[in-house]
Amino acid sequence: MTGVDVLVVGAGLAGLHTATLLAQGGHDVLLVERRPSLTGAIRTTGIFVRKTLDDFPLPAECLGPPIRRVVLYPPGLRRPVTLVSDRDEYRVGDMAPLYVAAARAAADAGVRIALGTRYAGRRDDAFLLAGPDGPTRVRARFVVGADGARSKVARDLALDRNDHLLIGAEEVFEVSGHERPPTFHCVLDPSLAPGYLAWVVNDGRHAHVGVAGYAHRFPGGMRSALERFGTSAPGLPVAERPHDVERRGGPIPVGGLLRRIGCAGGLLVGDAAGAVSPLTAGGLDPCLRLSELAADVLHDALRAGRPDALAHYDGAVLRARFRGRLLLRRGLAQVRTPAVAAAAFGVLRTPPGRAAARRILFGDRSFPVPR
């Protein structure tokens, strides 16, 4: 049986970033990922917000053209509201090469990466892994649950677990510079996307057409909502029917950061910790920022040999800063019919409504993590 300082479960952005920072700190890190390849079964649209692009050195060749224009639509798509920023607000990541680049950085820092290897649980003082060569056991001083919204590590560590989830699905295909300028189209229609949005992001290279909402509220199911939206979605080339369509999707935790995300045995990062904006459902910026805090805390715990240092990794303290966004999430969840959505949309046509939308879409706030 091998022994490591830290076992990181899940090679999404949260796991890759946490593992890299820990290895850079001189620790022995094993990162396990159940997918056989990092380029398959991608879940996210990959929209990175300006604050993330400013603060994290993402490889420029893995990012699409900047987006400054957002168009908001009511049900029926009539009289949309267009917001244009004078700064580059978003870029869509080319996620497959981006994950590969992040894995290369992790390996360069000394992380051992085991793909096709599933974390299967904990027995006595060892973690059980199921890999291509059969089951193995590994001993680790700490385990990091970076294993997504339905974290098994959270369950095994008896930490909090996400119970407020949206479900999202999208289709991605190439477009040929049809739309200028690159635009993020958001449709607020609970008959298409109950509790959230239907979207088209067209940056002139790729179009992402998606819906997300509360799973049990999709009339006819999420797949049929996505198909329906695909036939009327704004911002797409009319004539072009794509040949190659990549499908993505998965759960999105929007109940806010969980309270208990660390204990003496380990901690949670990314979606596993509920580190997603309850309002916008953006999780890429939160997962990077929380990973930095997690790596700092683990570094201290490993250096001092004191597992109780993980007590400082307290979700309840951070969660308090999400009160406003949690309230707005509750409000969005109440919008159940197109008529109510159309009435609420009227607010966005007023100057204060537009100003509030600009603050949410183009603001300088990011996931609040103390340094």
Ligand SMILES: Cc1cc2nc3c(=O)[nH]c(=O)nc-3n(C[C@H](O)[C@H](O)[C@H](O)COP(=O)(O)OP(=O)(O)OC[C@H]3O[C@@H](n4cnc5c(N)ncnc54)[C@H](O)[C@@H]3O)c2cc1C
């Ligand atoms: C449809 C959709 C669109 C989205 N679009 C955006 C967006 O545009 N911008 C944005 O900011 N956020 C977006 N999000 C949210 C964002 O993608 C996530 O918050 C973020 O990717 C979370 O990263 P993560 O590393 O925590 O989790 P994940 O990327 O889910 O990674 C978890 C990893 O753990 C692995 N794993 C799970 N269980 C095990 C196990 N037992 N053993 C080994 N490995 C395991 C999984 O295979 C996976 O690779 C979107 C989410 C969805 C579903």
